[in-house]
Amino acid sequence: MARGNTRQRIQDVALELFAEQGYEKTSLREIAERLDVTKAALYYHFKTKEDIIAGIFEDLTRPMDELLAWAAEQPRTLETKQEILRRYQKALLAAAPLFRFMHENQATVRDLSIGLTFKEHFLALNEFVQEPDSSVKDRVRSVSAIFTLHAGTFFTQNAEGDPEEQQEAVLEVALDLIQQAHRA
Known part of the structure; x- marks a missing residue:
């Protein structure tokens, strides 16, 4: 994950998870867990x-x-x-x-x-x-x-x-x- 800010980190991790398990099977909760942030912190940047x-x-x-x-x-x-x-x-x-x-x-x-x-x-x-x-x-x-x-x-x-x-x-x-x- 070369890119630095939180928004970019979220995007990078989401793309990794989408590639690993598919878009439909990936939840926002899983993205937040992989980032080690709360779902609320994730929602601050992206609602969906x-x-x-x-x-x-x-x-x-x-x-x-x-x-x-x-x-x-x-x-x-x-x-x-x-x-x-x-x-x-x-x-x-x-x-x-x-x-x-x-x-x-x-x-x-x-x-x-x-x-x-x-x-x-x-x-x-x-x-x-x-x-x-x-x-x-x-x-x-x-x-x-x-x-x-x-x-x-x-x-x-x-x-x-x-x-x-x-x-x-x-x-x-x-x-x-x-x-x-x-x-x-």
């Missing part, structure tokens, strides 16, 4: 599990919002597209615990509409790495560059080998795809 997930989602997707704002101000050059992919990979890696939660609790994610927001982020990001007049193949290359980062983030979590080396390889493949799409 949904509030905890919404807070986690907001915190971990803020870098994505910042990336989209930054990208909107940049010229549509190959260098910009490459930097978008580099920054996106960092945001994905930082949000890995949330993605694990989303994958393992898909029904809950649908109910909380978190998945829709990720889809919106993805589509917006794709607009910044894709040229409007691109061929079908180049549009596929652009979207594949983003999917490569997603797939690579999940693939490397349980793969053997050096995680840093794996992430570098994932980024290199994504950058190759975007370069091919831009060149054409």
